[in-house]
Amino acid sequence: MSDTPIDLDALRQRIDGLDGEILRLISERAQCAGQVAKVKTDSDPDAVFYRPEREAQVLRRIMALNQGPLDAEEMARLFREIMSACLALEKPVKVAYLGPEGTFTQQAALKHFGESAVSLPMAAIDEVFREVEAGAVNYGVVPVENSTEGVVNHTLDSFMDSSMRICGEVVLRIHHHLLVSSNTRRDKVSRVYSHPQSFAQCRKWLDAHYPHAERVPVSSNAEAAKLVKTEWHSAAIAGDMAAKLYDLEKIAETIEDRPDNSTRFLIIGNQDVPASGEDKTSIVVAMRNQPGALHDLLEPFHRHQIDLTRLETRPSRSGVWNYVFFIDFSGHRDDARVAAVLEEVQLRCAELKVLGSYPVGVL
Numbered sequence: 004m005s006d007t008p009i010d011l012d013a014l015r016q017r018i019d020g021l022d023g024e025i026l027r028l029i030s031e032r033a034q035c036a037g038q039v040a041k042v043k044t045d046s047d048p049d050a051v052f053y054r055p056e057r058e059a060q061v062l063r064r065i066m067a068l069n070q071g072p073l074d075a076e077e078m079a080r081l082f083r084e085i086m087s088a089c090l091a092l093e094k095p096v097k098v099a100y101l102g103p104e105g106t107f108t109q110q111a112a113l114k115h116f117g118e119s120a121v122s123l124p125m126a127a128i129d130e131v132f133r134e135v136e137a138g139a140v141n142y143g144v145v146p147v148e149n150s151t152e153g154v155v156n157h158t159l160d161s162f163m164d165s166s167m168r169i170c171g172e173v174v175l176r177i178h179h180h181l182l183v184s185s186n187t188r189r190d191k192v193s194r195v196y197s198h199p200q201s202f203a204q205c206r207k208w209l210d211a212h213y214p215h216a217e218r219v220p221v222s223s224n225a226e227a228a229k230l231v232k233t234e235w236h237s238a239a240i241a242g243d244m245a246a247k248l249y250d251l252e253k254i255a256e257t258i259e260d261r262p263d264n265s266t267r268f269l270i271i272g273n274q275d276v277p278a279s280g281e282d283k284t285s286i287v288v289a290m291r292n293q294p295g296a297l298h299d300l301l302e303p304f305h306r307h308q309i310d311l312t313r314l315e316t317r318p319s320r321s322g323v324w325n326y327v328f329f330i331d332f333s334g335h336r337d338d339a340r341v342a343a344v345l346e347e348v349q350l351r352c353a354e355l356k357v358l359g360s361y362p363v364g365v366l
C-alpha cells in the first residue's frame with residue numbers, strides 16, 4: 004500500500020486537468036448558445052429562446068451516445084443543467100407551478116427546466132394558467148395524471164376555458180415518506196396530514212402501520228410538511244423536497260403502495276412546438292350524444308394505426324354537447340398521418356381543439 008499516496012496524487016492531477024478541459028468546453032458551449040440567441044433575436048425581436056424540441060433532441064442524443072460508466076439518465080441530467088445555465092445567461096426562463104414551495108410539481112418544473120429556471124409557486128391550477136396567459140411567466144407546470152390515482156380533473160377543466168397550449172410533458176417517480184419534526188417520537192404519532200391523492204397512494208401502508216392515526220387531508224403535501232413543523236404528535240406524508248425545505252425527519256421512507264407510482268405533468272405555454280422526432284399530441288373533442296359516437300371518433304386512429312396513449316371523458320359544461328373527450332396519441336400534428344386523422348375527426352365531432360404537439364418526456 005506504500006505507493007497509494009503517489010497514485011492518489013496522480014489521479015487527482017488528472018482529474019484537475021480534466022476539470023479544466025470540461026470548464027473550457029462548457030464555457031465554449033455557453034458562448035455558442037449565446038450566439039444562437041443573437042441569431043434568433045436578429046431575425047425576430049420577440050423570438051423565444053427556449054426550444055423544447057431542440058432540448059429534447061440534445062438530451063436524446065446524449066443518452067444515445069453515452070457509453071458509461073454513468074448511466075444515460077444521469078448523464079442527461081447533467082446536460083439538462085448545462086443547458087439550463089446556458090439559457091439563463093440570456094434570460095432565465097420563468098415558470099409558474101402549482102405550489103406551495105416543496106411540492107412534486109415544483110420538483111417536476113426543476114426536472115424539466117433545470118435549476119437555473121426561476122420557479123414561482125401558485126395557489127391553484129387555474130392560477131398557473133392565468134399567469135401564463137397574462138404573460139407574467141413564460142411557462143406553467145401542472146399535474147395531469149397519477150399512475151395510481153388517475154386524472155387530475157382541475158387541469159383538464161382548465162384547458163376547456165383556456166387558449167394555452169401544451170409545450171411538453173414530464174413524468175416524475177413519486178416517493179412518499181412519513182415525516183416528523185425533531186420533537187415527535189415515531190410511536191407517538193396520532194395524526195397524519197397529507198394531500199388526498201397521497202393518502203390514496205399510501206393507504207395500505209398507513210392501514211398496516213398507523214391504523215389508529217387520524218388522517219387529515221390538506222391542500223398539498225408541502226402544506227402538510229409545514230403544519231407538522233410546529234405540531235407535536237403529528238406526521239406528514241410528503242416527498243424529499245418538502246422534507247428538506249421544512250427540515251423534517253423521515254421516520255419511514257418510500258411508503259407508497261405501488262413501486263411504480265409516478266405522476267405526469269404538463270408544461271403549458273403560448274408556443275407551437277415543432278416536431279422533435281418523438282412526439283405526442285393532445286386534443287380535446289366535443290361530441291353530440293348519439294349511438295356509436297365514441298366508436299366513430301376513434302375509428303380513424305385505428306385505421307391510420309396511431310397509438311392512443313390516453314383517453315379521458317369529462318362532462319361538458321356548456322350544456323350543448325354531451326361528451327368532452329381528452330385524447331393523447333403518438334405523433335406530431337405536422338406528420339401526414341396525424342394531419343389526416345385530425346381532418347377526419349374534425350368532420351365527425353362538434354368541436355375539436357388541438358392542445359398541442361410536444362416532445363415525449365425525455366427524463
Ligand SMILES: C=C(O[C@@H]1C=C(C(=O)O)C=C[C@H]1O)C(=O)O
Nearest residue numbers: 036039052053054057058086089
Ligand atoms: C441554443 C439554443 O437555444 C436554447 C438552448 C439550448 C442549448 O443550450 O442547447 C437548446 C435549445 C434552446 O432552449 C438552440 O435553439 O439551439
